[in-house]
Structure formats: C-alpha cells, structure tokens
Amino acid sequence: MKPLHPLWLRIWHWANTVIIVLLIVTGLELGFTDLHIFPFQKAVLIHKVLGFAMIAGFLFWLVAAVLDGSLARCYGVRRRDLSGLARQARYYALGTFKGETDPFPTTAGEKFNPLKKLAYISIQLVFTPVVIVTGVLFSDILLFRQAIGFIGGLRVLDAVHVIAAYVFADFIVIHAYMATTGKTPLSRIREMFTGI
Amino acid sequence: MEGAGPLRKIAPAPYALSLRLLAAALMLTLLPLGAAKAAGGAEGCLECHEAYVGARHGNTGCLDCHPGSASVPHEGKQQPQPCRRCHEGTVASYAGSGHKKSGLACRDCHNVHFLQKDKGNRVCAGCHGSAYEAFSASLHAKKGSLRCTDCHDPHAIRPYRELGTKERINVCAGCHGDYLNKHAWLPYPALHFGYLECATCHSRRSEKSIVFFFARKSPEGKVRLPYDQLVRLYGTDPAGLIREGSRDDQIGRLFRVLARRDKNLVIDASVVVTKPFHEYSENPVEERRCVACHSGRARFYGSMFFVLPGKGSAEYIPLKGTLLASYPIAASTDFFLLSKNKLKRKDIIDFLLLKPLRTDRDIGFKWIDFIGFWLIAITGAAICCHIVLRLTVRR
Numbered sequence: 363m364k365p366l367h368p369l370w371l372r373i374w375h376w377a378n379t380v381i382i383v384l385l386i387v388t389g390l391e392l393g394f395t396d397l398h399i400f401p402f403q404k405a406v407l408i409h410k411v412l413g414f415a416m417i418a419g420f421l422f423w424l425v426a427a428v429l430d431g432s433l434a435r436c437y438g439v440r441r442r443d444l445s446g447l448a449r450q451a452r453y454y455a456l457g458t459f460k461g462e463t464d465p466f467p468t469t470a471g472e473k474f475n476p477l478k479k480l481a482y483i484s485i486q487l488v489f490t491p492v493v494i495v496t497g498v499l500f501s502d503i504l505l506f507r508q509a510i511g512f513i514g515g516l517r518v519l520d521a522v523h524v525i526a527a528y529v530f531a532d533f534i535v536i537h538a539y540m541a542t543t544g545k546t547p548l549s550r551i552r553e554m555f556t557g558i
Numbered sequence: 559m560e561g562a563g564p565l566r567k568i569a570p571a572p573y574a575l576s577l578r579l580l581a582a583a584l585m586l587t588l589l590p591l592g593a594a595k596a597a598g599g600a601e602g603c604l605e606c607h608e609a610y611v612g613a614r615h616g617n618t619g620c621l622d623c624h625p626g627s628a629s630v631p632h633e634g635k636q637q638p639q640p641c642r643r644c645h646e647g648t649v650a651s652y653a654g655s656g657h658k659k660s661g662l663a664c665r666d667c668h669n670v671h672f673l674q675k676d677k678g679n680r681v682c683a684g685c686h687g688s689a690y691e692a693f694s695a696s697l698h699a700k701k702g703s704l705r706c707t708d709c710h711d712p713h714a715i716r717p718y719r720e721l722g723t724k725e726r727i728n729v730c731a732g733c734h735g736d737y738l739n740k741h742a743w744l745p746y747p748a749l750h751f752g753y754l755e756c757a758t759c760h761s762r763r764s765e766k767s768i769v770f771f772f773a774r775k776s777p778e779g780k781v782r783l784p785y786d787q788l789v790r791l792y793g794t795d796p797a798g799l800i801r802e803g804s805r806d807d808q809i810g811r812l813f814r815v816l817a818r819r820d821k822n823l824v825i826d827a828s829v830v831v832t833k834p835f836h837e838y839s840e841n842p843v844e845e846r847r848c849v850a851c852h853s854g855r856a857r858f859y860g861s862m863f864f865v866l867p868g869k870g871s872a873e874y875i876p877l878k879g880t881l882l883a884s885y886p887i888a889a890s891t892d893f894f895l896l897s898k899n900k901l902k903r904k905d906i907i908d909f910l911l912l913k914p915l916r917t918d919r920d921i922g923f924k925w926i927d928f929i930g931f932w933l934i935a936i937t938g939a940a941i942c943c944h945i946v947l948r949l950t951v952r953r
Contacts, residue, residue, distance in 0.1 A: 524927075535937050
C-alpha cells in the first residue's frame, strides 16, 4: 500500500517543525529582548544556525517534491480548487458539527483540500522564500548592505521578516489544531509518523 | 604730559644716552638675524617697565610686538602688534572655534608677557572647573601626564554637541588608534563605530542620547547636512519652524519637504554623549552584552533629540521618539535599535482598556506586533470555540 506521506516528507516535516518552533522562540528573544528566554548572544547564534538548517530543509523539500511529482500534484491550482474554497470553509464552520462528510477527503493523490492548498502554497511558496531571503540578508548585514539599502534598510528588512514570522506562528497554531480533526484527534498525527 | 612723568624722571644722562643709542643700533642690526632674544630686546625697556622683568614670549623681544616703542620717550600708549602677525595659522583656525564664538580673546587664556610652554591644565580649569575636577580623578590623569590640550585643541575646538561620531572618536583615536582591533569582540565593529562614540560605553556618568540629524548619502558614505545646504534646500532658514507640540511630526514633515528636493537626503542617527562627564577611563566589561543597548532598558531611549543645523550653533530639539518608530522607514537605512519599536504589555493593556487609540505614527512599527499578536490571539480563541462546538456535538 502506497503511504499517504512518503518517508522523506515525514522526516522533513518533523525536522522542519522543530526548526520552526525553535526559530520562533529564539526570534522572540531577538525581538523582545526583555523576555530573557535565552541569553541574547546564544539566541542570535541558534537563530542563525537554525535559519540555515531551514534553508537546507527547504531546498531538500523542493527537490524531492519536484522529483516525486508531488509539487505539481499537490500544489498545482485547478479551477475546482477555487470554486471549492467556499464549500470547504462551510464544512469547517458548520458541516463538521453536523456530521457531514468532508467535501475534499484526503487521498494519496489529492492530499490538500482547496483551503489547505491555499495555506500550503502561501507558506511553502511565498512566506518560506520571503523569510529565507530576508534571513540570509540579516545573516551578514555588511556583506548584503547594498541589497538591504535597496529594499529600504534594516528596519524594512526586519518588518518583512517579522511579518513572515507571525504568519508562520499563526500557521503552526492552525496546523496543529487541524491535525486533530481527523477520524480521531490523533489519527492524522499518527499518519505523519507512520505514513499510513 | 601726564604719561611722560616717570620717563622724564629716569631720563638718561647724555653719555648714557649715547651708550643706549649704540645698544639700540646694535639691537636693530641683530633683530633681522633673529638674534633679538627677550633679554636683548628688553634690556632698555625693563628699566622703566620693571614689571616685565623675567618676561618671556619665545624668542621675541619687546620691539617685535611694540615696534612703536623703539623711540624713547614713547608717545602715548603703544598698541601691540596683533597676535596673528606671528601666529597666523592659529588665529585663522581660532576664528572658527567655539572659544572665539564664546567671546574669548587670546589674552583671556594667554599671559603674553609671561608665556610658558607648559601651563598645565590651570588655564582651562579656570572656566571648565567641573570638567577638570572629574578629569583629575580619572585614570587618564593618574596614569599619564595628560593635559587638556592633549585631547583638545583650544584654538580649533568646536562645541561637542556639533560634532559627529567620527570627529568625537578622532579625539580618542589620537592615542587609541587601534580601537577597531580592541573591539573585535563587538559584532560589526566598524558599523557600530559609525553610530557610537567611545564615551557611549567608556563614561558611564556622561549622559547619552539618541541624536537624529539630516544627512546626505554619497559614494563616500553619509555626511551631515550643514546649515548652508539646509537653507539652500529649504529656501529659507528653518530655524523656529519646529515649535511646541508634536515635534516628531513636524520634523517628519520637514524631512518630506526636503526629501522631495534631494533624493539623497536621509534622517540618520547616532548614540552620543549630550552631557559629558570627563571620566573616560572606565572599561565596563560586564556591559559587553548586546542587550545593554539593544533593549528597552538602554537609558538613552529616554533622551532623544533632533539636531537642526543653525546659523550660529545647532539646535537640539527634544523628541518623544516616534521619529525612531515610524519616519525612518524611508529615511534611515542603517540605524536600528531592537526593542524600542516592539509591542509592550502596556500597549496591549491600553488597547483592552479602550484607552484612546494612538495614531499610526505613535504606534510606528509596533503595528506589526500588534496585528501579529491579535492574529494569533483571535486564532486561538476561534480554535477554542471550535473545540467546544466539536465536543458539544461529539464530533
């Protein structure tokens, strides 16, 4: 039986989860220096190392998703996705409480319903590249000084990076909750470990 | 003639006069050769002007500065030659100095007849007593034999409030030229030293402020906008333009007017001393933490100024700090202090207590945190409602 989530995807998913959570926690220390979650210098170092780990992970995901065809299959937008957005939103808002069936059930071939697809495209193909590019520019502000000046300076760079970080944080909260909306509260989480 | 009395009293006898004339002729012959030592040129003068016995002003003689006194008796009070006759360069640089602007003349600091090479710091201490007192107790004074003039050129000195970071650092760099190597522990030392001066860390009792100013971008870097360029750009002197009220906004508006006329204009900033305490020997190793400056606890956040170039001197305009929070979005590219523009617990409480909403400029970059915080809070609340509904319908 073909697994719903291939092994490479599961490994990347959980590694990426740990990396992003730690990036958010260390990022909070960098932004809100009065929090004292970590010593500041350690937070800078951890944030930087994890940032590059996230880049490596993203490139790994991109290559693997292109090679196994899941990028085109799962992230390709079709007309029915657009028309299905409202149906899926209605299901989450009402149908799920009435015991209706999911209008776009998860299968190995069609893993994302229209709302999920919109969320994953935003995260994987928009906000991840944004947070990566701004993070790389932050990693050596002297080396990338011209590029930073071109986009409006450090403060603008910080603003863009932080906006992307808030989107990531919000995504994680929603994503973690949605993982409990399977047949049982833990079934989808189990799927992401076992693949089936 | 009243002034001739004493001269007549000691008027020389005819034979003595001949000798004097001979001596005077000899002296005048030697003067062009530079041999007119103080004693040589003064021998005759000192018989009348006893108060100047022992006077010394380099190699000059009395007649070098008082050429009209060569004939005896003199007629009326003799005006001395101006100092610039010999000290042309010094007087020229002094013309633009802060001391000159304060109305000080050469004689206020120098006793021209009893000039000594090394007068210590007493001359300066006469006016700058508290600075001298603080300096005397410092390590600089104890370890070295430093004089005020080792760091300050009294003939070219400018008010410290008009100096940029580079000029301030140059005062220390005269001895501590390897300061960048010594601060290798600091991330991006050259970048930091573009925005700080040595005393920002090495003088804890000096008051520090964030100082904003107009600057022009050029291939060589950013250069402070001088008064004449500001007037040319604005069309008139903007002095007095910034009045009571929301000065941050007024400066922001002025900047926008100027920036439309000069695309290279930016608002730049630095963290500098605005009230010095002359103890610059402190080495607070424990302060070598990023958060010493990059956090809301940094003391200089409480003191912010905009420096508007003026005709005579720069005007320090106190700010609330919203200039830091919002306007430099398109103005200051590098000056960036963490935390100041971050949302505080008080901001959230104010919002919940429905306190009057502040303008976007008061919030500044905090809107990012503000929206981010409420986005996650509302998401969390929505999830909680969803969970409750799921449990209610047992789905």
